Amino acid sequence: MTATTITDPQEILRQTFGFSGFRGKQEAVVSRVLRGENTLAVMPTGAGKSLCYQLPALARSGTAIVISPLIALMHDQIRAAKAVGIRAAAMTSADHDNAATADRLRRGELDLLYIAPERATMGAFQNLLSAIDISLFAIDEAHCVSEWGHDFRPDYRLLRPLLDQFQHVPRLALTATADKVTREDILHQLGIPLEGLVLAGFDRPNIRYAITPRKNAGKQIIDFLARNPGAGIVYAPSRKKTETIAAQIAATGRPVGVYHAGLPPEQRAAAQAEFVRSEDMVMVATIAFGMGIDKPDVRFVIHAGLPKSLEAYYQETGRAGRDGDPAEAQLFWGATDFAQARQWLGEIEENRLAAERARLNALAALVETPGCRRAILLKHFGEDPPETCDNCDNCDNPPTVLNVSEMAQKLLSAVYRTGQSFGIMHLEKVLTGQPDDKVLARGHDRLSVFGIVSAEDAPLLRPVMRTLMAHEMLVTTDHGGLALGPTARPVLRGEQRVSIAEPPKKKPRNRVRSQTPNPVGDPLFDALRAKRTELAQERNVPPYVIFHDSVLRAMASDRPVSPMEMAQISGVGTKKLEAYGDAFLDVIRRF
CATH class of the missing domain: 3.40.50.300 (P-loop containing nucleotide triphosphate hydrolases)
Incomplete structure (x- = not known):
């Protein structure tokens, strides 16, 4: 039959x-x-x-x-x-x-x-x-x-x-x-x-969400990859960035591919085919890559910049862990991401403007929250989730929430009093009282804001700047300087509180063990995986088409000795039992 x-x-x-x-x-x-x-x-x-x-x-x-x-x-x-x-x-x-x-x-x-x-x-x-x-x-x-x-x-x-x-x-x-x-x-x-x-519910409980301010994206990504084995995707904000990040990853020896709309179709197709078959390749891509990928064993998705919306973020991070095994979603963001996004808002039709601004504000709430990332995401889709999930960076290490309203007022005042045309480096020097040539030449050492931020508080200036830019209290000028945004006035008047999440000083917990396909170190599982790779190469199909890791783990745990016992394992249907059952039973018998 x-x-x-x-x-x-x-x-x-x-x-x-x-x-x-x-x-x-x-x-x-x-x-x-x-x-x-x-x-x-x-x-x-x-x-x-x-x-x-x-x-x-x-x-x-x-x-x-x-x-x-x-x-x-x-x-x-x-x-x-x-x-x-x-x-x-x-x-x-x-x-x-x-x-x-x-x-x-x-x-x-x-x-x-x-x-x-x-x-x-x-x-x-x-x-x-x-x-x-x-x-x-x-x-x-x-x-x-x-x-x-x-x-x-x-x-x-x-x-x-x-x-x-x-x-x-x-x-x-x-x-x-x-x-x-x-x-x-x-x-x-x-x-x-x-x-x-x-x-159905939107929750993907096996995905761990983490969001980090971007300082040195290349180094941050390399450090992440050192902790996370397996195949994964890095979404970069531009074609040029995909090439740069891919070169940095290649220098570490990790298999890497590049995918963006500027490459010839045959090159894109070859890179995609290689990624689908690989168990450890990193694909660095623009958002042109992903919707067409039916690969269940993607272990992580990294965003090297801000996604377009919470819907896009959910869709893109959802390409990780489709096999149900643990997966990571890591986002690195910067204040310039929000500045560029708000510039883009000025180019869209009036009837879509309110909706797109709401989407951007929802992203700001996600990256800045000191609370559960998953809760923010699920509430956006109309769910009523628990306040904590125990599987995001903030739930793992709850950050301290700081009231930085006074610091925000000082920064906004400095922007205004220096003429709304200077970048953060110059503003830091003014606020911390560093009289370099540029500060002296413009007379900014004589301003009331000169030296009003202590050396101890100075490290907060950039996190505060990121928050103000995310909420349009600060905007960028055409020449890259900072100017007061449309929502700055209530902060300057002391009518609106500004808070930021201070990252804990502890190191993030090492999750490499849960990321490995063989968390208990079972040699039978490794042997079954090797057999799967061999069969996949013979048939020219990705390994997951034969069996997922979860099926191989069940085989290693249950150790079936007959086709009838093998058929009881979830994921082993009649056709796959006929095609591969004997090969895997032979491996099990050797153990």
């Missing part, structure tokens, strides 16, 4: 996917689709969204049409689907067998067909769909349909007429990232009723 001849969802779950039960909201989503109901599923990355359309595609007659924004993402998902016995293909500009795929589609030989939104709206493709039996439409990365989403794609807006042509076919929209406004827009744009919303 093959997976395609079974219609019971529980049996498909066990036989094809190797799972004894659904996770989280999967069953609620699958049940709605099997009943033919239109649904929007908002589920965190790593919660098993793809299973929500793959399983119904096997249980319902016909072919599921999966609309996805990126070709690389389609191909990664097809490879994983084929590994468990699902008949899947794509019709894209990168596929050279589209005619043959169309023939297979007409003959009913496909469970899943992946296409881009651009192709979905073509008349010729719609004619092809009219001639086949469709089990469901799955719209992946559905936030792309909303102009309020962080990855708006106009072609997604053209999908509604296609969906309405096939009213009898259930439509399932899926996304990991959508706040309340975006969710409502997705429902409206895709014709899904409000009761069709299935909202």
Whole structure:
């Protein structure tokens, strides 16, 4: 019996996917689709969204049409689907067998067909769909349909007429990232009723969030990598920065790749393919990289600068730890990040200005909070989380909160009295009473603010500056100096308190042990991992396509001695047991 001849969802779950039960909201989503109901599923990355359309595609007659924004993402998902016995293909500009795929589609030989939104709206493709039996439409990365989403794609807006042509076919929209406004827009744009919303929690408890002021980004990243093994992504704010950071990482001997829109397509594709297959490579990239990556064993995501929004931050950090193992999300930020972001606000349409300013203020709240980072993030998405999570930098080492209102007034006064055109280095000299040539030449040693900050308090000036810039109390001039911002007046008048979180003097706890794939040092696990690498190289697939680390750990713990015992391990379905069971049982028997 093959997976395609079974219609019971529980049996498909066990036989094809190797799972004894659904996770989280999967069953609620699958049940709605099997009943033919239109649904929007908002589920965190790593919660098993793809299973929500793959399983119904096997249980319902016909072919599921999966609309996805990126070709690389389609191909990664097809490879994983084929590994468990699902008949899947794509019709894209990168596929050279589209005619043959169309023939297979007409003959009913496909469970899943992946296409881009651009192709979905073509008349010729719609004619092809009219001639086949469709089990469901799955719209992946559905936030792309909303102009309020962080990855708006106009072609997604053209999908509604296609969906309405096939009213009898259930439509399932899926996304990991959508706040309340975006969710409502997705429902409206895709014709899904409000009761069709299935909202899973946004929490990713295995990801540890840490946010640090940026001092020397290159050194800070190298130090982080020394503590964190495995594959990971570094998001840099510009193409030039990706090249610079990658060169610094390469000098340490760590495998590294570069990805940005300025590279030739074949070079980007090669770097991406190498990263997907690697277990220890660091990819340094702009935000052009990531949405198309279906790689569950990313152990960390580093931001070398401020993301565009909390939605973007959640989406980008969510690319770590999709296999459920511990992962790190590290953000390095600077005051200039906020200055550049606020300059960008001046270039956008008036009707979007308030929403974008609110998004930037939400980012400021995240980077500056002395409280739980996870709580800030989850509250943004409408949840009511606990006040502490025990898995972010502030919960690990609660910072001291300092009232720096007086220091803020001194700094703002110095900015004003020096003419609102000097940078922080000059202002520090004025405030701490250092009469260098520039200070003397401009007569700034005669100002009332000269020397009013003690040497003991001087280290607070830059953290205070970062806070003031994050909240638009300070802004940058065209020449890089500092000027009073639109929200400075209440601080100067003493009507608004300014606080900062003082980082603790303790060193951060060493989390390398929990980051390693083999935390207990079991030699059998290492042997199983070596066998996985060997099989992956033979079949030219990423190691995770064969089995995740969690499956190998279960094998090392349970030590099955027969195919029947091996089949009881979560994640070992019928197809994978047939393909790889004997090879892994041989390794276990040797121990």
